[in-house]
Amino acid sequence: xxxxxxxxxxxxxxxxxxxxEILRGVDLTIRSGETHAIMGPNGxxxxxLAYAIAGHPKYTVTGGEVLxxxxxxxxxxxxxxxxxxxxxAMQYPVEVPGVTVSNFLRTAKTAIDGEAPKLRTWVKxxxxxxxxxxxxxxxxxxNVNEGFSGGEKKRHEIxxxxxxxxxxxxxxxxxxxxxxxALKIVSEGVNRVKENTGLGVMLITHYTRILRxxxxxxxxxxxxxxxxxxxGSDLAERLEEEGYDRFLTAAV
Amino acid sequence: MSLLIDEKTHVDPAAQLGGDHRIPxxxxxxxTRSFEVADFALPTGREEEWRFTPVDRLGNVLSDxxxxxxxxxxxAGYDVQAPEGVTVGTLAPGQAPRGTVLVPxxxxxxxxxxxxxxxxxxxxxxEAELTQPVRVLVDGRGAGRRSNAHYVVEAGAFSKALVIxxxxxxxxxxxxxxxxxxxxxxxxxxSLQRWDDEAVHLAQHEAQVGRDATYKHIVVSLGGxxxxxxxxxxxxxxxxxxxxLGVYFADAGQHLEHRSFVDHNAPRCTSLVTYKxxxxxxxxxxxxxxxxxxxxxxxxxxxxxxNRNLVLTDGARADSVPNLEIETGDIAGAGxxxxxxxxxxxxxxYLMSRGIDEADARRLVVRGFFADIIAKIGVPEVVxxxxxxxxxxxELTALSEQHEEPASA
Ligand SMILES: Nc1ncnc2c1ncn2[C@@H]1O[C@H](COP(=O)(O)OP(=O)(O)OP(=O)(O)O)[C@@H](O)[C@H]1O
Ligand SMILES: [Mg+2]
Numbered sequence: 001x002x003x004x005x006x007x008x009x010x011x012x013x014x015x016x017x018x019x020x021e022i023l024r025g026v027d028l029t030i031r032s033g034e035t036h037a038i039m040g041p042n043g044x045x046x047x048x049l050a051y052a053i054a055g056h057p058k059y060t061v062t063g064g065e066v067l068x069x070x071x072x073x074x075x076x077x078x079x080x081x082x083x084x085x086x087x088x089a090m091q092y093p094v095e096v097p098g099v100t101v102s103n104f105l106r107t108a109k110t111a112i113d114g115e116a117p118k119l120r121t122w123v124k125x126x127x128x129x130x131x132x133x134x135x136x137x138x139x140x141x142x143n144v145n146e147g148f149s150g151g152e153k154k155r156h157e158i159x160x161x162x163x164x165x166x167x168x169x170x171x172x173x174x175x176x177x178x179x180x181x182a183l184k185i186v187s188e189g190v191n192r193v194k195e196n197t198g199l200g201v202m203l204i205t206h207y208t209r210i211l212r213x214x215x216x217x218x219x220x221x222x223x224x225x226x227x228x229x230x231x232g233s234d235l236a237e238r239l240e241e242e243g244y245d246r247f248l249t250a251a252v
Numbered sequence: 253m254s255l256l257i258d259e260k261t262h263v264d265p266a267a268q269l270g271g272d273h274r275i276p277x278x279x280x281x282x283x284t285r286s287f288e289v290a291d292f293a294l295p296t297g298r299e300e301e302w303r304f305t306p307v308d309r310l311g312n313v314l315s316d317x318x319x320x321x322x323x324x325x326x327x328a329g330y331d332v333q334a335p336e337g338v339t340v341g342t343l344a345p346g347q348a349p350r351g352t353v354l355v356p357x358x359x360x361x362x363x364x365x366x367x368x369x370x371x372x373x374x375x376x377x378x379e380a381e382l383t384q385p386v387r388v389l390v391d392g393r394g395a396g397r398r399s400n401a402h403y404v405v406e407a408g409a410f411s412k413a414l415v416i417x418x419x420x421x422x423x424x425x426x427x428x429x430x431x432x433x434x435x436x437x438x439x440x441x442x443s444l445q446r447w448d449d450e451a452v453h454l455a456q457h458e459a460q461v462g463r464d465a466t467y468k469h470i471v472v473s474l475g476g477x478x479x480x481x482x483x484x485x486x487x488x489x490x491x492x493x494x495x496x497l498g499v500y501f502a503d504a505g506q507h508l509e510h511r512s513f514v515d516h517n518a519p520r521c522t523s524l525v526t527y528k529x530x531x532x533x534x535x536x537x538x539x540x541x542x543x544x545x546x547x548x549x550x551x552x553x554x555x556x557x558x559n560r561n562l563v564l565t566d567g568a569r570a571d572s573v574p575n576l577e578i579e580t581g582d583i584a585g586a587g588x589x590x591x592x593x594x595x596x597x598x599x600x601x602y603l604m605s606r607g608i609d610e611a612d613a614r615r616l617v618v619r620g621f622f623a624d625i626i627a628k629i630g631v632p633e634v635v636x637x638x639x640x641x642x643x644x645x646x647e648l649t650a651l652s653e654q655h656e657e658p659a660s661a
Binding site: 054055056057077078079081082083087088090093094095096097098099103104107108111112143144160164 | 619
């Protein structure tokens with residue numbers, strides 16, 4: 001049982017002239033097995049929340065706490081956060097020229113587990129996970145994200161989720177850019193991991209369509225750098241019908 | 253390649269665009285070529301071909317002086333390892349084939365030529381397929397000591413060979429390499445610069461590629477205070493294929509300069525020039541100038557040149573200048589690309605967010621940067637050595653950053 005606690009988190013980003021405040025006190029607790037959908041307008045700070053938790057150097061935490069089973073995540077390096085069990089599926093996964101997917105996955109797995117995976121089972125695991133995500137075997141020898149289509153990049157993120165087996169995953173718009181088939185395949189991947197490992201999920205999205213495949217236990221409306229309202233899955237339906245107007249006027 | 257164009261590392265805005273917007277004052281073919289030392293004045297640094305070189309730090313290397321051998325103490329030790337199928341001899345100035353291909357094109361090459369009484373002559377028997385590399389090991393025995401060298405490698409028709417020139421130690425070394433690739437021969441020449449920090453090394457490597465012959469020239473520059481190499485190719489007939497590869501890694505205080513000139517003077521030949529370098533540390537400096545001339549008679553040729561630089565830390569600077577002169581419209585293809593980018597922190601973040609620690613992540617990114625050229629090198633012992641050297645260089649980055657952190661915190 002793992003708990004990720006985000007308490008009154010305040011984050012600013014370095015801009016050319018000054019630091020710009022983006023997160024203004026985020027409170028959120030995610031436990032193993034739970035799925036929290038985060039929905040909110042463009043620019044409300046959803047990716048900032050995801051990056052700040054993962055430790056991206058561009059974002060400065062100016063207040064609040066992030067605890068993973070009581071451990072202070074904010075004191076950990078980016079790699080240590082991943083080793084502690086956090087995973088971020090990025091909205092825009094990064095290309096790494098000259099580094100093959102297979103080398104990358106093996107290096108990451110070794111780093112997370114603290115030892116190299118057993119060769120035979122590892123090769124089988126990678127192959128199996130790739131098949132389940134309908135990724136052609138040739139992706140293993142391609143360079144990380146280089147020349148991948150938008151949808152292929154997202155599948156590759158979920159492939160890592162399956163293989164690295166984190167405790168808590170943040171999925172930042174993993175659904176955007178996916179066609180219906182790919183959305184189903186990716187959602188099934190996430191559900192498989194949830195079932196097998198009891199993964200806790202923070203699922204950032206603009207659309208309810210992914211929530212038909214990945215059932216959220218909680219839905220949070222994210223506006224202007226904080227959680228404006230929380231509810232059950234019915235809240236998502238309401239948001240899709242009504243939009244965010246109600247919250248935006250309230251925020252002014 | 254998701255490298256960012258980095259404006260700060262460029263002096264030449266044309267090079268920054270990666271385009272050939274700079275009009276050279278004169279055709280590359282018009283450059284002075286001569287065996288007479290008097291035809292080359294000492295450079296001031298204002299000359300087109302010396303404008304990137306720190307001429308004030310060249311010391312003794314451009315003086316018209318003999319090799320500084322002393323009683324029982326040579327300026328540079330030479331060890332030649334020639335397997336069966338190779339005849340080792342010497343050639344006096346003017347004794348063919350010496351001087352038939354290499355005519356000095358700058359001050360460094362002319363003093364090397366004038367001050368080498370007996371050039372090493374390595375003749376690979378025609379049709380011989382060597383199973384072992386030919387090795388020439390040059391070991392400088394003292395910083396500032398003049399050492400002149402001229403080697404002539406003659407690959408007989410349809411022979412297959414690998415020649416490795418390996419430089420270690422320190423000296424003020426001028427080294428000429430004259431290469432004659434016979435018709436249908438396959439020759440690979442590797443020049444390793446593994447000098448100590450105080451070494452100065454100027455070189456002209458001049459090759460003539462025979463009909464349907466394949467020539468591969470591989471430069472690996474890791475050590476040396478100043479290394480400046482001119483690697484040139486011409487063709488003796490149609491169907492020749494030349495590949496010029498270079499990998500360099502410059503640390504603080506190093507100036508590594510690589511120039512190449514492919515003279516497409518025959519029809520239906522191909523050339524591929526690929527140089528890749530990484531730089532780290534204050535004042536680390538690299539220069540790449542790639543000249544290609546496609547003459548009127550060079551119909552149906554194909555050429556491509558590429559240079560990429562990866563700047564790992566602040567204060568390092570890379571210059572990259574491709575020059576393409578085309579005198580015929582009847583070619584199969586000609587292109588070039590050049591870029592200089594900073595180490596991409598987003599790549600580092602991505603890898604680290606998967607649990608990979610910073611040192612390993614950096615190693616992956618830098619190895620990844622070199623991966624395609626390393627695959628092209630195809631000589632296992634060179635690749636292994638290069639990989640080990642890159643890892644060792646990165647250990648240095650890690651160490652210097654550990655030193656910096658407490659100070660800046
Ligand atoms: N480097 C930066 N410089 C300036 N502003 C930034 C920077 N990074 C983020 N921001 C700003 O912070 C705000 C929040 O951005 P963020 O990417 O977190 O939004 P988001 O909710 O994920 O939006 P979307 O739904 O479009 O993905 C935006 O106004 C954005 O412009
Ligand atoms: Mg976003």
